[in-house]
Amino acid sequence: xxxxxxxxxxxxxxxxxxxxxxxxxxxxxxxxxxxxxxxxxxxxxxxxxxxxxxxxxxxxxxxxxxxxxxxxxxxxxxxxxxxxxxxxxxxxxxxxxxxxxxxxxxxxxxxxxxxxxxxxxxxxxxxxxxxxxxxxxxxxxxxxxxxxxxxxxxxxxxxxxxxxxxxxxxxxxxxxxxxxxxxxxxxxxxxxxxxxxxxxxxxxxxxxxxxxxxxxxxxxxxxxxxxxxxxxxxxxxxxxxxxxxxxxxxxxxxxxxxxxxxxxxxxxxxxxxxxxxxxxxxxxxxxxxxxxxxxxxxxxxxxxxxxxxxxxxxxxxxxxxxxxxxxxxxxxxxxxxxxxxxxxxxxxxxxxxx
Ligand SMILES: CC1=C(/C=C/C(C)=C/C=C/C(C)=C/C=O)C(C)(C)CCC1
Ligand SMILES: [Fe+2]
Numbered sequence: 001x002x003x004x005x006x007x008x009x010x011x012x013x014x015x016x017x018x019x020x021x022x023x024x025x026x027x028x029x030x031x032x033x034x035x036x037x038x039x040x041x042x043x044x045x046x047x048x049x050x051x052x053x054x055x056x057x058x059x060x061x062x063x064x065x066x067x068x069x070x071x072x073x074x075x076x077x078x079x080x081x082x083x084x085x086x087x088x089x090x091x092x093x094x095x096x097x098x099x100x101x102x103x104x105x106x107x108x109x110x111x112x113x114x115x116x117x118x119x120x121x122x123x124x125x126x127x128x129x130x131x132x133x134x135x136x137x138x139x140x141x142x143x144x145x146x147x148x149x150x151x152x153x154x155x156x157x158x159x160x161x162x163x164x165x166x167x168x169x170x171x172x173x174x175x176x177x178x179x180x181x182x183x184x185x186x187x188x189x190x191x192x193x194x195x196x197x198x199x200x201x202x203x204x205x206x207x208x209x210x211x212x213x214x215x216x217x218x219x220x221x222x223x224x225x226x227x228x229x230x231x232x233x234x235x236x237x238x239x240x241x242x243x244x245x246x247x248x249x250x251x252x253x254x255x256x257x258x259x260x261x262x263x264x265x266x267x268x269x270x271x272x273x274x275x276x277x278x279x280x281x282x283x284x285x286x287x288x289x290x291x292x293x294x295x296x297x298x299x300x301x302x303x304x305x306x307x308x309x310x311x312x313x314x315x316x317x318x319x320x321x322x323x324x325x326x327x328x329x330x331x332x333x334x335x336x337x338x339x340x341x342x343x344x345x346x347x348x349x350x351x352x353x354x
Pocket of ligand 1: 117118120121124159160163170171174175248249252253256260328331332335
């Protein structure tokens with residue numbers, strides 16, 4: 001079974017019980033968020049804009065920002081090595097160099113920086129879900145690297161492309177607030193992307209990829225793989241509906257916390273001997289406290305980056321949308337080095353070499 005490469009050679013410190021618990025938690029919280037948000041939107045309509053920002057605002061301390069704040073611990077743990085000054089310096093320098101370089105791009109070319117942010121998020125959220133499919137859901141239909149890359153594009157494309165198709169005005173508004181922190185007039189350059197023909201092209205092209213991925217998965221899943229394939233199908237169609245129905249600022253905020261970050265946090269727990277042992281015996285509280293302690297210092301560090309960028313932007317952010325835009329730019333700058341760490345972790349866990 002192709003999924004075997006990931007759980008067994010991937011430096012997992014947890015036994016089967018811990019891994020199954022992680023799988024149940026990620027699926028449970030993910031689908032619960034999707035179902036609750038779709039139901040509320042369908043029954044009560046879109047919440048007021050101010051409320052839609054709440055999950056994104058909470059993600060500063062709840063799951064979101066903290067999920068990357070153990071990047072300095074995760075690679076040594078996955079390798080079974082001690083955390084050394086050298087390994088800390090590697091991650092510190094990575095963040096400093098890559099983060100600073102990308103921050104400079106935001107100041108010099110904010111439109112290009114925004115487009116890069118969308119692409120990086122697509123790749124990063126897609127890579128996170130590819131791991132979850134292989135190691136947690138344990139699908140057997142992603143046996144080739146090409147099929148895993150297709151899964152990455154589909155899973156990353158759902159949060160980044162479906163809102164573009166379904167909510168162009170809100171998408172454009174968020175783009176304007178981010179780009180506008182640096183240059184109020186520059187966002188106009190993005191207008192063609194939100195035009196009906198461009199969105200129709202994205203809908204047709206991306207829709208075809210989603211259909212292809214689901215069909216190929218069905219054909220390639222063996223008798224034991226039908227259950228996992230059904231999980232893939234449910235998640236994929238659930239996310240299509242979710243990002244098509246729930247207004248995107250709310251949808252992305254919830255997804256960031258309860259989908260991407262939660263899954264990544266569970267992944268970091270599974271490579272940490274202490275948290276993995278706790279998960280094995282069902283002590284989720286103990287594993288969570290351990291994570292919170294590990295993540296606290298650099299979550300605070302992330303907040304300092306937020307303040308730093310806030311002081312450096314030409315116009316001081318004054319409204320809620322502007323402050324959240326500043327937070328998203330901070331996330332962008334922190335995410336690029338985070339992607340490097342997760343990509344090395346992917347390699348350690350053989351996510352891309354079946
Ligand atoms: C909020 C929001 C958007 C962008 C969010 C992004 C790009 C978030 C990236 C977060 C990351 C990279 C987190 C780290 O894992 C869109 C799509 C423009 C649509 C409108 C709402
Ligand atoms: Fe992440």
